Amino acid sequence: MISIIVIFGQDAVKYHEWTGQVPLDKFLSLNGGVVSEVKFNTQEEYSAYLQALADYDSWPSYATIEKEIVIEKCPHCEDWESFFADRDSKVYCPDCGSLIIPAKQRNDKIAPVKLQFQTTGNTEWRNFPEVPTVENYTTDFPSEFMHGYHSSDYVAWEDDMRRFVDGEITLEEFKEYGHEFNTQWQAEEEMKRLRQIILNETMEDFFVDFVAVKIKFRQVQTTL
Known part of the structure; x- marks a missing residue:
């Protein structure tokens, strides 16, 4: 619980600022003002009350004195x-x-849990990788996640882009495959776009199989 003394009135507030004392009733009767004790159950109530005072314009000024803070139920x-x-x-x-x-x-230490998955075509339980992105496409995605859920045309085109960007084939060889991009930067941007298409199609097919109960999941605790 928070308990404060509130002083209203310009002269009463100045008296407190100059003396550090709470104005007595005699001073208030001669100079005006009000002294009141207010209690709050929580800090939030106290803060809200102060905000209300700041917005209140019936008194020229006000002051508060923190009397006591007692934590009680x-x-x-x-x-x-x-x-x-x-x-x-x-x-x-x-x-x-x-x-x-x-x-x-x-x-007590709790062993971390891994999510594993199993498909009808492959009954081996495998660790479920992080949700694939364009950045981790070449590592997590093809090795553990792609089970034939992809368009072979898109994958072949993406591989052409990657080989050109990595310098494995020349621009002339790249164009022989039917691609019209003149720079590695253009090919790299197209590669990212194709990877995103492959990812989207793969995830759609993956979840179709999941809904059809062709894919099962389980959680296993790993060794600390």
Whole structure:
């Protein structure tokens, strides 16, 4: 709980600024102003109240004094704490928003889990790679993920682009295959575009088989 003293009134605020003291009733009766104590259950309520004061124009100025901050449970915290006693993660009181159960610290090490897949054409369980991208296309994608889910024409065209970009074939040899790109940069951009097409088609076919229960998944724990 947060408790503050609020001082309203220009003269009363100046008195506090000069003396560091809360204006007494006698001073307030002669010079005007109000002194009030306000309590809040949470920091959020306190912050919202200060924002409201900043937007409030009935008084020329105001001041606040932090009187005390006491962390205490609302009347419902204990009941909620008992109700959520089995939780491992943080739990906040639904009534006041206070933290009633901190996250439990686990000392036991949990072995990481790998996702594996199996197809009707290949019953061997294989590790499921990261979702393929154009960048990891040449490593993860062809070796573990592509099971015939692709257009052979697109794959052949992409291979031509890659060989030209990597300097394995000359521009003249590249054009003999029917390609009209004059620079390696153009071929590289086209290669990226073709790879994206292959990836999109492969993922579509892959998930069609998944829906048709032609692909199965399982989770296995690995050795630490």
